Amino acid sequence: MMLQCRGQLLDLSTPKVMGILNLTPDSFYDGGKWQHREQVIAQVQQMLEDGATFIDIGGYSSRPNASPVAEEEERQRVVPIIESLVDYFPEILISIDTFRSSVAEAAVHAGACMVNDISAGLLDAQMLPTVARLKVPYIMMHMRGTPQTMTTLTDYENIVTDMQYYFSERIAAARALQINDVLIDPGFGFAKTLEQNYEVLQRLELFHFHKVPLLVGVSRKSMIYKILQSTPQEALNGTTVLHTVALQKGAHILRVHDVKEAVECIQLLQQFR
Template sequence: MTLNCNGKLIDLSTPKIMGILNLTPDSFYDGGKYRNEKEILGQVEKMLNEGATFIDIGAYSSRPGADAVPLEEELSRIVPIIQKVTKTFPDIIVSVDTFRSEVAKNCLGEGAAIINDISAGQLDGKMFQTVAEHGAPYIMMHMKGTPQNMQRHTDYVNLVKEMLSYFSERIAKAREFHINDVIIDPGFGFSKTLEQNYDLLKKMDLLRILELPLLVGLSRKSMIYKVLANTPQEALNGTTALHMVALQKGAQILRVHDVAAAVECVKLNEQLN
């Protein structure tokens, strides 16, 4: 499988790493950590040097119960950073973490290559059209509701079966708009209880039936630190353990805060296969 990112073909036969850059003051792990241009560019450079293929930039926290962010505020946070990052690192492949088509349009116009949408197009009816017009790869995640209320939507008869139905419908919709490169994100921590997250991870290889690249975001999430009775800051070891499981279950992109550790997981997993 390959992705066409602004004319660059990315081969996913070896799993790739997507480094996270949050521009939000309230993200669960690194909220407010990168407060100025120097710190932001330094973190991007660090992740690229450690082996990240993609950098995922977001300006709207999607942690459970996070405050809604006005459109203009999201734009003012992210667009200048996209401009600076793509100018400073001309070969960078930037993914934009947004569910708003207006943000997607502005960022793609500034050199971003991928749209990462937690709502799979359900929160903005213009998203598919925007992605299609720019020929961008599109990451669609499984979530019910919104970040503000998603944890009230955790009732499933058969989680994986219902996810397959959800993705089949959203993929068909994306294909109507001729979106060629679609990536699936199971949405760990979104509209799922702790137990459901682990059941999903155990059965995640069933999602391969969709025959699309699989992106997994587990990094330092509550499903790890709640089991270990520690904090997001102490959850790197647990994250690494679950990254290895995800790779064994078919993950082709790991979305992570800690690039170097994830790169080591990929290298070791390659030795097993």
């Protein structure tokens, strides 16, 4: 499995790690933590040194019931930081985490090389045409509704089957616009109950049906800390356990808060195999 990104051809037969950089005051784990340019550069440098292949930058919290953010505010949160990071780390591969086409376009012009969209283009009709014009890889996630409504939209006839239809339709829409590099993300925690999250994880290998790279984001999520009756801050060990399961089921990219531990997980499983 190969991925073309910023002139590089990346071989995903060895899984890669995407480090999370939330430039939001209200993200569920690290909200408000990275407010100054020097802090951001230091954090990104550490993630890159720890082995991150991608850095995923977002300016709109997508946790359940998060407050909406104005489009211009989201743009102002991410674009200057992307510009600074590209200046400081010229080879960096930045993913912009947004469902808004205008933010995606501004971020790519600033130096991002991938778009990570929680809505797979369903919250902005211009997203797919914009990505097609920008000619960058596109991560499409499974979600219903919006971050404000998704917890009420968990009624599925068969969740995995419904998700397969969803991805088939969204991939076809992307291919029709000649978006070549498409990745899928099952969207753990998005419009899914605790039990549904684990059902999707248990059957994760079925998503290889689409023959595109599979990204998994479970890092420190409530599907871990609610089971363990703990907190996001205490969920690193549980995250590593679920990363191991996801890798064994063929995940190509892990989207994580803790890069070093995820890289070690990949290294040990590669040796085991």
